[in-house]
Amino acid sequence: MQKNIDIETWIDQRPLGALQISAIVLCALVAVLDGFDTQAIAFVAPVLAREWDVAVTGFGTVFGAGLLGLAVGSLAMGPLADKLGRKTVILIAVVMFGVCTLATAFVKSMEMLIVARFLTGLGLGGAVPNLIALTSEYSPKRHRTVLTTLMWAGFPLGAVIGGLASSWLIPAHGWESVFVVGGVLPLLLAVCLVLWLPESIRYLAAVDRKRHALDRLFNKLMPGVSHESIAVAGRTQAQPEAPVVEVFTQGRLHGTLLLWVVFFSNLLILYFLINWLPYVLRHAGLPIEQAIIGTVVLNASGIAGGLILGKLVDMRGPLAVLPVSYFLAALSIAAIGYAPANIVASIIAIAFAGFFVIGAQFCMNAFAAGYYPTTSRASGMGLAFGVGRIGSILGPVLGGIILANNWSTANTFVAAAIPAMVCAYAVWQVGMLKSRRMSKERNVSSASIKGMKESGPDVAHRSHVA
Helix, strand or coil: CCEEECHHHHHHHCCCCHHHHHHHHHHHHHHHHHHHHHHHHHHHHHHHHHHHCCCHHHHHHHHHHHHHHHHHHHHHHHHHHHHHCHHHHHHHHHHHHHHHHHHHCCCCCHHHHHHHHHHHHHHHHHHHHHHHHHHHHHCCHHHHHHHHHHHHCHHHHHHHHHHHHHHHHHHHHCCHHHHHHHHHHHHHHHHHHHHHCCCCHHHHHHCHHHHHHHHHHHHHHCCCCCHHHEEEHHHHCCCCCCHHHHHHCCCCHHHHHHHHHHHHHHHHHHHHHHHHHHHHHHHCCCCHHHHHHHHHHHHHHHHHHHHHHHHHHHHHCHHHHHHHHHHHHHHHHHHHCCCCCCHHHHHHHHHHHHHHHHHHHHHHHHHHHHHCCHHHHHHHHHHHHHHHHHHHHHHHHHHHHHHHCCCCHHHHHHHHHHHHHHHHHHHHHHHHHHHHHHHHHHHHHHHHHHHHHHHCHHHHHHHHHC
């Protein structure tokens, strides 16, 4: 007798298994190396500026080139993964940013550095939406925000490791060593991904031609249960010819645009802080090792923020947590501008900024992933991150322009706090839209069930089995 299994319900009702845990851990390792390689240029920039005799503010173009690559990679590889699969695109992205980061160690000019960072960014950006989509799809709904946050905590953890490693590698082995380490490790990890990273079971269930791969994966997830006795209800969900279209239809257009506003504004702030904090602290008179530590604090507090805020979102809902988090982020960012001369006050303000800016971004990753269905989840996340990356490009570039025009530190960080207030309003609006849509869906579902009951028990039974 066949047993119909809905993929999403099945994952939501069962405890985490070994295959799910391994998928999330491998995604987290990719995120660690993604964070390491994204942050590497900020650690190296002050040293390269002195070695090549160029102004540090000129590195705004270098930062922008890498982030442009991130935007293009997110926009291109998100929708591609809805066609080819999450695992395939993650592998392509990891190999690409590994090779290009390694090549960066051999550049000899600003022009070569700009090209290398753009190409590296393509791979880094392509990995991001698919790591989030795959983790979300293997996580039960009751723990989805926390598990997605734990996975994505690898990104700032990679930046922390990169900062600590760079503070030792650069004086001991030169700036090139940072890119050698950042290039070799992803290539080694790619081998592990080929062997052990599973494809998204929800993706396989949505694609008819993947039946054999789906059966093999079920044998791993449900050992001892014959796959001949299982009919996968989720596979009746047809994969749309153009997953990108689904992002803007079925009542999602307004919410999608608001998510873009949040991602754009949040990443603008984040990458301004990531790229210019070492310079601001160095300009305040700190040695390069201590200036790097400021960025380490930013990312380390972001990990704590992601875990704590993620748990609060799972308990209280995003609408009760995220708008307040962004408001507090704005206050913390502004406070940095009034404390650069006092290292203790600066570190405290940076810690709070990291907690709320990075922590809220973690929660937004899970929130946005849950906003879209499986068939267009990677497309929705890819587009959101792609638009967000435009903000991440503008953040460092605008920072370079502002600093070059001699804005005061206080005015610079007050201006940087404004996008956080925009995030607070936009995410509240998205939450309200999602609540209204879910309420309408529940009303339609209730009306359908009532109609079936009035039509007779046989009709209701047949519909339930289908």
